[in-house]
Amino acid sequence: MRDLEIDGIGMTSRRTRERLIQRLMDQGIQSGKVLDAIRTIPRHLFLDEALAHRAYEDTALPIGHNQTLSQPYIVAKMTEVLLARGELNKVLEIGTGSGYQTAVLASLVARVCSVERIRPLQEKAQQRLSRLSLNNVRLRHTDGGMGWPEESPFDGIIVTAAPGEIPAALLSQLSPEGGRLVIPVGGHNFQDLVLVTRNGDEYQRKVLEAVRFVPLLAGVIR
Numbered sequence: 001m002r003d004l005e006i007d008g009i010g011m012t013s014r015r016t017r018e019r020l021i022q023r024l025m026d027q028g029i030q031s032g033k034v035l036d037a038i039r040t041i042p043r044h045l046f047l048d049e050a051l052a053h054r055a056y057e058d059t060a061l062p063i064g065h066n067q068t069l070s071q072p073y074i075v076a077k078m079t080e081v082l083l084a085r086g087e088l089n090k091v092l093e094i095g096t097g098s099g100y101q102t103a104v105l106a107s108l109v110a111r112v113c114s115v116e117r118i119r120p121l122q123e124k125a126q127q128r129l130s131r132l133s134l135n136n137v138r139l140r141h142t143d144g145g146m147g148w149p150e151e152s153p154f155d156g157i158i159v160t161a162a163p164g165e166i167p168a169a170l171l172s173q174l175s176p177e178g179g180r181l182v183i184p185v186g187g188h189n190f191q192d193l194v195l196v197t198r199n200g201d202e203y204q205r206k207v208l209e210a211v212r213f214v215p216l217l218a219g220v221i222r
Contacts, residue, residue: 016056017039017056018039019056020038020056020057020058020072021035021038021039023058023073024038024058024072024073024076027073029073029076029077029080030080031076031079031080031083033083033108034076034079034080034083034104034108035076037079037104037107037108038072038075038076038104040107041100041103041104041107041132042055042132043055043056043069043072043100044056045128045131045132046063046069046098046099046100046103046128047061047063047069047098048063048064056072058071058072058073059071060074063097063098063121064120064121065118065120065121065221066214067097067118067121067214068097068214069097069098069100070097070100070101070160070213074211075100075101075104077193077208077209078101078158078182078193079101079104079105079108079158081180081182081195081208082156082158082180082182083108083109083156084180085178085180087108087109087110088109088110088155088156088180089109089110089111089155090109090110090111090112090113090151090154090155090156091105091109091111091112091113091154091155091156091157091158092112092113092114092115092147092148092151092152092154092156092157092158092170092173093105093112093113093114093115093157093158093159093160094114094115094144094145094147094157094158094159094160094161094170094216095114095115095116095117095144095159095160095161095216096114096115096116096121096122096125096139097116097121097125097160098121098124098125098128099114099124099125099126099128099129101158101160102114102125102129102134102137102139103128103129103132103134105158106129106134106136106137107134109136109155109156110136111136111137111138112136112137112138113137113138113140113148113151113154114137114138114139114140115139115140115141115142115143115144115147115148116139116140116141116142116144117141117142117143117144117217117221118221119141119221122139122141125139126139138151143218144159144161144216145163145167145169145170145216145218146167146169147167147169147170147173148173149169149172149173152172152173152174153173153174153175153176153179154173154174154175154179155175155178155179155180156179156180156181156182157170157173157174157179157180157181157182157183158181158182158183159181159182159183159184159216160213161184161213161214161215161216161217162183162184162185162186162187162191162211162213162214162215162216163183163185163215163216164185164186164187165185166181166183166185166194166196167216170183171196171198171203174196174198175198176198176199176200176201177199178197178198178199179197179198180195180196180197180198181194181195181196181197181198182194182195183196184211184212184213188215190210191210191211191212191213192207192208192209192210192211193207193208193209193210193211194206194207194208195208
């Protein structure tokens with residue numbers, strides 16, 4: 001993986017990053033590629049300056065508009081599950097948010113399509129991804145529950161907000177040849193992280209662990 005280091009690391013040390021990597025390993029993350037992506041992507045760039053000093057804590061952090069930058073463990077877990085069967089060519093991300101999960105994916109797969117319903121978040125994410133020269137990403141301002149049908153089928157889909165149930169539109173956009181969807185499902189008080197694998201017209205569902213995400217909402221915000 002190419003070095004994506006950007007100025008600003010003075011506010012945190014490489015030792016701090018390595019402590020985060022060790023914590024992720026202690027929690028069961030095993031993929032060397034995923035751990036290397038977490039180590040390399042400068043998470044502090046995806047936060048406002050006031051919170052950048054907390055970038056390498058294993059915790060979710062606010063990014064405005066009632067949205068959060070996901071906990072590094074969750075980013076690593078969802079990415080590891082998505083890539084568990086090998087390298088993927090094209091992945092759809094629902095909920096660009098800060099762009100951090102997008103950047104992790106872009107360092108590991110050939111092509112990332114990412115949708116975001118909140119225009120200011122999308123615009124900031126685009127600036128950050130451009131700054132990192134991650135040119136294998138396409139962003140779109142749209143309702144995440146609808147996915148990106150024009151770009152389907154996808155080898156993998158990752159969803160960073162929780163619907164009450166899995167949107168049929170996303171299932172239909174999975175590749176019928178082993179396409180994988182990683183998605184939190186449930187209400188405000190209880191959610192499960194779920195893996196759905198498509199083979200032809202069959203969808204195998206597996207519950208992975210309890211999680212907490214912001215809800216997946218409909219409609220775009222300009």
